[in-house]
Amino acid sequence: MIISRAYKKLLSMAKDVAVLSTAESLIHWDMETMMPPGAVEQRSLQLSLLTRINHQMSTEPKIGKLLAIIKTNPEYDALGQAEKRNIYLINKNYREQTSLPEELVAELAKQEAITVNVWKKAKAQKNFSLFKPDLQKLLNLSKEAAEILMKVKETKTPYEALIDNFEPKMTADKITATFNQLQGGLKHLIGKIQSSQIKPDTTMLHLPVPAENQRRIAQLLTQTLGYDTASPAAHGRIDETEHPFTTGYYDDVRITTHYYPDNYASSIFSVLHESGHALYEQNLNPEWKYQPIGSTCSYGIHESQSRFYENVIGRSKEFWAGFMPKLKKAAPSVANVELDKFVKAINKVEFSKIRVEADEVTYNLHVIVRFEIERDLFADKITVNELPEVWNQKYADYLGVKVQDDSEGVMQDTHWASGLYGYFPSYALGNIYSGQIAGAVTKDLPGWRSQLAVGKLNQLNEWLKRNIHSQSDLYDPEELIKKATGRCLNSEAYLSYLNEKYSAIYGF
């Protein structure tokens, strides 16, 4: 009796935090999409107040007391898997949040805001020295927090405590080993692509398509994927922002994209990518709504879903066999595009300097560069001073490109300026997971690709819903991926997916 009352109270407190977080997301979304430009000051007051309230609610001493009651109660062992996982997640979050001194949290938030601002200026001026002092300050504070979290999370290094924020229980050693294997495989694959006679022509991707038509295409895409943004029962919507993103939970999940009149493919793939994120959020187990286990598993698993819809589905020949007629109807200017040439164009592999513009294959190398630098930065093997040099060397070694200035080099991403250390690995982990998932789907649903060709995604969606989405946060990511695909994190399946696909495109 006592344990069930304490458990219910804990869940109800956690629900308040979860609901508050959805309100915060909505206010963020409004800031990016609808907010009048003059409302910046009020918006920052709203967001910092809600963050403060959220922190207070998540660190209420009452949570600690209830956890103690539950964990020392003899009935604890008899609880079910879901209950135990909820208690585990509440305890983890409570211990981590209460371990960080309030002043450190406040200082971090302040320094993040300052550093992002300086980064914007420094990037515009191509001036790393301008960025350096504040980056150093932010890094010092992040290290301080990471050292505290390391003890609570019981990780081997401070950097691993940060990885754990995004990919629970993942270790730097495991990532290093996996990325090494991946890099080896990619090198081999890229070599074959580079020596192929086939050179995809991408001019068709720049035929003019007015924003209005692209809007229609975006809606047709989400409809085809099963992410409802238009019906009278819709739980989603599509808006426009410079950088596409997804936000929301269950009943209200929104995506954004950007319509470039001379680059319609850009919005197509961002819509496919964000729809993958959105479907994950909408297909979480509804029985666990607003419970700790009722959220997504990790950033890597989240990215695996967006990458699966963007690349495994969205850059496949089968998908375009099904969707091309719709595209041509919505965008008459592409009426003469041939399926085969189009599929080659959207899969063109080419080394480049900018991560967010990279193709499916070389993208991973951009991530590996960042992971290695982060890891070594937190292990004091690299200093902030050396960052540009190390960055440029790795780009020359791994991607064979010469970085001209730090704006297209070490300052290209916002992550390090925003304090998001430990985040980058998720991008490549997502790709690797998506390859493992593709392998498992092929085993379970041998006909899935021919279904794609007739625009049917229901079996595929059901598989993802059953094996990934509806598992919500019941497992840590590696456990989830093992249950879903039969194997822990391993880049083999991803590499064979890539090899199979690109041998067809580049004819080797």
Next chain:
Amino acid sequence: MIISRAYKKLLSMAKDVAVLSTAESLIHWDMETMMPPGAVEQRSLQLSLLTRINHQMSTEPKIGKLLAIIKTNPEYDALGQAEKRNIYLINKNYREQTSLPEELVAELAKQEAITVNVWKKAKAQKNFSLFKPDLQKLLNLSKEAAEILMKVKETKTPYEALIDNFEPKMTADKITATFNQLQGGLKHLIGKIQSSQIKPDTTMLHLPVPAENQRRIAQLLTQTLGYDTASPAAHGRIDETEHPFTTGYYDDVRITTHYYPDNYASSIFSVLHESGHALYEQNLNPEWKYQPIGSTCSYGIHESQSRFYENVIGRSKEFWAGFMPKLKKAAPSVANVELDKFVKAINKVEFSKIRVEADEVTYNLHVIVRFEIERDLFADKITVNELPEVWNQKYADYLGVKVQDDSEGVMQDTHWASGLYGYFPSYALGNIYSGQIAGAVTKDLPGWRSQLAVGKLNQLNEWLKRNIHSQSDLYDPEELIKKATGRCLNSEAYLSYLNEKYSAIYGF
């Protein structure tokens, strides 16, 4: 020293509540404008959580302690006017909010939600009996709350405690006397209008104007009024909802309207009306941002601003002399409309049964009917059973119209179903105040009408900003209106504004 520390702490607590309220408004706005239809459940969770947090923050015992420290401190008398008013408003709000038992507040919120829902059904089915039981329950709970508030607010009756929620310190006796005077004057005026040979032709108001053109007109109107919804520094925006409204505070104030292709005048006047509300919020004294004195004065004063921009300015011949060329450019279908006939059309006076469709003159009679009924309902002179009969009788007596069924009668408005008792008088008080303001403006700026004719509103806006908007909540409404116009609440000025205007239109 002690008093200044306590005062600062109080202000900082009040600021949090004010900021939280802006977040709540934004989430409401999103619900009405952007929310995917399937997100209703999540939205209601967000709103009830934020309401709960707001209530907790407003009733924290610490507020009571700080107030006690301040009020018993010998330094209190030396405080300035603004400080004393802030303390007064915090004390008033704290005492009122803490006087209501939590269960009663929760029961009221629940019964309001139920009653609104039943009202919608009953109105659709023209079935007052269906509505009656829940209306009775809500009325009983509201009376219970009113009786508690009466003691805290020290009003003569429970109903006056409810009026005080919207129009602080206003009494039912004062309203009764003022409305009686107003009704007498209106009767006289309407008699003259009815016997006039001039019968304005309104067909030109139904010329087809596509939504797109109306959107352009709305933007031109807000620009002309000085409410910025389009520039890169804008603090406002215009969206579309079935029922127009204004929401927001200072930096972020948004209005909505509805574009009917066969009734372009509808969006013109709703945009003018809501812009009046918006300008008030944006022109509050910025030194008092997020302080209790930093908000608007009362619902009646708020309505005086919307009515001033909608009617005194927006239905004047001078305004249209200035704006007509812009209208014609944005809506070619009205190119042949003549200024004089247009001004007659938008000022046509006619008895009708529906308040929200009423003209400037007869509108007040609709409000008087509702005020008298509310007053008598709370004094137990009328029962819920008798409502339809009393309603229909008053409509026959005051407006000379025969109500056919209760949907166009006593069930036409949402207010009583939503627990908004004491709100209705604000509408007519707003009109009366707007007339007093028009008189004062004419005295201070004799040339204001000719300025209107050339599209210049800056002097007028400055006057309103100085005398009304920037006074914020430094005074109770009657004090404010006396300072601004030289006279307490009195319908004389409003009646002479109406008489002057309508004698020109109807030629008497």
